Amino acid sequence: MHEEKTTLPQLFWTFAKIGVMTFGGGYAMLPMLQREVVESRKWCTDSDLLDYFAVGQCTPGIIAVNTATFIGYKQRGNIGGIVATLGMVFPSLVIITILASVLTAFEENTYVQMAFSGIRVAVCALITVSVVKLAKKSIVDVPTLVLCLATFVLMVVFSLSPVIFIAVGILWGLLFSFLKEKRRKS
Amino acid sequence: MTYLLLFWEFFKIGLFSVGGGLATLPFLFRLAQTHPEWITVNDISNMIAVSESTPGPMGINMATYTGSIVGGIFGSLCATLGLVAPSIIIILIIARVLEKFSDNRYVKWAFYGLRASVIALISYAGWQVFRISLFDGSHIRLVETALFAVFLVLMLKLKKVHPIVWIGIAAVLGILLKLPS
Numbered sequence: 285m286h287e288e289k290t291t292l293p294q295l296f297w298t299f300a301k302i303g304v305m306t307f308g309g310g311y312a313m314l315p316m317l318q319r320e321v322v323e324s325r326k327w328c329t330d331s332d333l334l335d336y337f338a339v340g341q342c343t344p345g346i347i348a349v350n351t352a353t354f355i356g357y358k359q360r361g362n363i364g365g366i367v368a369t370l371g372m373v374f375p376s377l378v379i380i381t382i383l384a385s386v387l388t389a390f391e392e393n394t395y396v397q398m399a400f401s402g403i404r405v406a407v408c409a410l411i412t413v414s415v416v417k418l419a420k421k422s423i424v425d426v427p428t429l430v431l432c433l434a435t436f437v438l439m440v441v442f443s444l445s446p447v448i449f450i451a452v453g454i455l456w457g458l459l460f461s462f463l464k465e466k467r468r469k470s
Numbered sequence: 471m472t473y474l475l476l477f478w479e480f481f482k483i484g485l486f487s488v489g490g491g492l493a494t495l496p497f498l499f500r501l502a503q504t505h506p507e508w509i510t511v512n513d514i515s516n517m518i519a520v521s522e523s524t525p526g527p528m529g530i531n532m533a534t535y536t537g538s539i540v541g542g543i544f545g546s547l548c549a550t551l552g553l554v555a556p557s558i559i560i561i562l563i564i565a566r567v568l569e570k571f572s573d574n575r576y577v578k579w580a581f582y583g584l585r586a587s588v589i590a591l592i593s594y595a596g597w598q599v600f601r602i603s604l605f606d607g608s609h610i611r612l613v614e615t616a617l618f619a620v621f622l623v624l625m626l627k628l629k630k631v632h633p634i635v636w637i638g639i640a641a642v643l644g645i646l647l648k649l650p651s
Contacts, residue, residue, distance in 0.1 A: 334588050383524065401614070460582075
């Protein structure tokens, strides 16, 4: 779906905004993406976002960048993918380059540390809300519930590579969809 | 020449680190060995600390920081573009393929399972933040946990409020309550 309505500056600035508001890496970006890309701009759905994250997990590179490229591509093709990604990295480039010389002093500042302890608590709550929202649409039956719970427990206990669970998810999806189809036919 | 080398080194990191920001770490440590004149292990631990308290994806912040130490503004640009170039190329190819096969039933079946896995992986990433912020070893941090509960209830009630507002409030509360790091 290449909608004419989305302009390249819109893509750039939306992702720049998401880049500025994301503290603490890839998954902390999820609540911001949901708000900006799904709810405000309606460039994709919650399920699309999950699909992009899934692909981003098992392809090289940073998940934030992979997701931006995906959404940009959907809107405006190749150039859209590139522009969205550049938008995403633009704030980091500016902020880190400016702060580079004073960054350690900034990080060691007591008030900055206290503020970030607070921010982490809010990020916990934001991620919880996001996960609940996503789960409502994707945990639709017993097989998906079992898969999700088992994956979470195994990750907590063994912290294996996510790639393994992506592979398991694909096989699990194929297997149970196949069984469902067979049952429906018979 | 340094700029080209920066681009190339980070291009390789972008190409080989699968699974997000922290996956770039082993490659950065390797870079500290191969290019000790660029960064040291000490720089990297500073970078990790700094990346957590500045906006943006951690991997990007690390590339920008290294680039700017080595070659100023243009250096940070080269390193960052090098890091994202492989992702852009690979994702554009995958997006095209997926678009073609999006109605394929096997692709649909695969994503039906995949989405459940990804929710678990996201929950796991959330769990890591929980462990640092709400627990101190095996002890629960009471103030933080209470704050978390209040935030959660408010967020579910006031759905219209933008996430960044909650982050702003949390930063102020962190300072007012003198939350330990």
